[in-house]
Amino acid sequence: MRQSVTLIASLVEPPSAEGAELAALAGRATALEVRADRVGDLDPDWLRDRFAGPLVYTLRSRAEGGEFGGSRERRHRRMLEVAARYDRVDLEGDRDLVPELLAAIPPERRILSWHGPAADLAGLRSRLRHLVATPAALYKLVPRAVHSGEELVPLALLAELGRRDVAAFAAGPVGAWTRLIAPRLGAPVVFAAAGGEPAAPGQLSLARLARDYGLPELGEARALFGVVGSPALPSLSPRLHNAAYRALGVPAIYVPFEVPSFADFWLEVVESALPANLGLPLGGLSVTTPHKDVAFAVAGATSPLAQRLQTVNTLTRRAGVWEGESTDAEGVVEALRARAVEPKGRRAAVVGCGGAGRAAALGLALAGAEVAVVNRGAERGLAAARALGLPFVALADLDVSRFDLFVHATPLGRAVADELPLPVARLPEGSAVVDLVYGEAPTRLVAEAARRGLAAVDGREVLLCQARPQFRAMTGQELPVEVGRVALGLAGEGA
DSSP states (O other): OOEEOEEEEEEOSOOOSSOHHHHTTTTTOSEEEEEHHHHOOOOHHHHHTTOOSOEEEEOOBGGGTSSBOSOHHHHHHHHHHHGGGSSEEEEETTTOOOHHHHHHSOGGGEEEEEEESOOOHHHHHHHHHHHHTSOOSEEEEEEBOOSTTTTHHHHHHHHHHOOSSEEEOOBSGGGTTHHHHGGGGTOOEEEEESSSSOSSTTOOBHHHHHHHHOTTEEOOOSOEEEEEESSOTTOSHHHHHHHHHHHHTOOOEEEEEEOSOHHHHIIIIITOSHHHHTTOOEEEEEEOTTOHHHHHHHOSEEOHHHHHHTOOSEEEEETTEEEEEOOHHHHHHHHHHHTTOOOTTOEEEEEOOSHHHHHHHHHHHHTTOEEEEEESSHHHHHHHHHHHTOOEEEGGGOOGGGOSEEEEOSSTTSSTTOOOSSOGGGSOTTOEEEEOOOOSSOOHHHHHHHHTTOEEEOHHHHHHHHHHHHHHHHHSSOOOHHHHHHHTTOTTSOO
């Protein structure tokens, strides 16, 4: 039996005069939450002319992460003025459960909520007992997770409740992944950003929930995988892996783990029994910046390539042992070959000596390229070059005329205002450029290199190539390449 969840779009930006963006929500969101603390008190009749679903009124207080800072009297007056005109009204359990409001808003139209600091399971149970003492259609508990492990508490609460009228998840980037797991544990709704601006840290957009995770449909999931990074939320890996799961019928879900400290994440989440107890044992992790070196240290077994690099981007659990591998090298080499660029005989400059840069440099060297490690910081760059047995060139001394293959492996290029990491105008004719940074569209480096007629490899192409052995290791199946290209927006581009 197919299951689905109700999606509630949170409106935190004033709508346009025409409200076309609200009409565009039709068929995507079941209900619309008006965050009146952010957009003011909008006319419900005007909203209903543009959005046919139920309307939810929320006046989130500053005490609970919102922007309403007025008096309690003013707060309750605003809520009473709109109470009869909205289908649901969010009442904060710590300040709104007063006779006047409860008389005006019947139980079937109430959402009782609490947003606050991280809490242990006993504390969250106590919060819920306080809320359920007042009848309501939905109870919402959202503790804020700052450190890894804190986000597990609301999931544990949902698992023990077995109720369909409680939504519990963790706020903040660390807790973003719990928003995706909560509906599988009984939470009846998921709140999503109506547009690009989230209503709270860690909230994903409505478009992304559909594109990356298939919501509102809840596919079968008996295993949990994810990408570990800081940041992890911008990663396209969930979109890629989940699209392949759906295409192949793999019963799994792949989520973004935003991890400030890999050591804390390993102890509090990976080594926790909770994911398995929830029916979602953690089976594999993609590891990205800045955790690849630490991931190598915690792996119970590593490949010869990973040992040489002292870094991994893949951790797979087999018979209770976490095995580490680096597929970054394969990703760069195969992405070049897919563009008919053979590394053998090329003179390659790899700019950046983090885990991905070291892997790219070694992979190209093993493929027959003449490789130099290039880095802004000489001490770190020299250490990486020596460990790989390759020459080092300081970025300030880089003579691009000596090379015909360039790999960019620094964080530059994620932001629109970032400077170009390579002087594209001075690169030799016939050069190839690989940018390991990626976004929804080609980076400025890739776009300008392509404009010059150079072979320009988008980071999404590298992601797809390095994800294929990851996917094989995690699922035992081959990632469908065309499915991956469509998911990453590469259909019709390149090879």
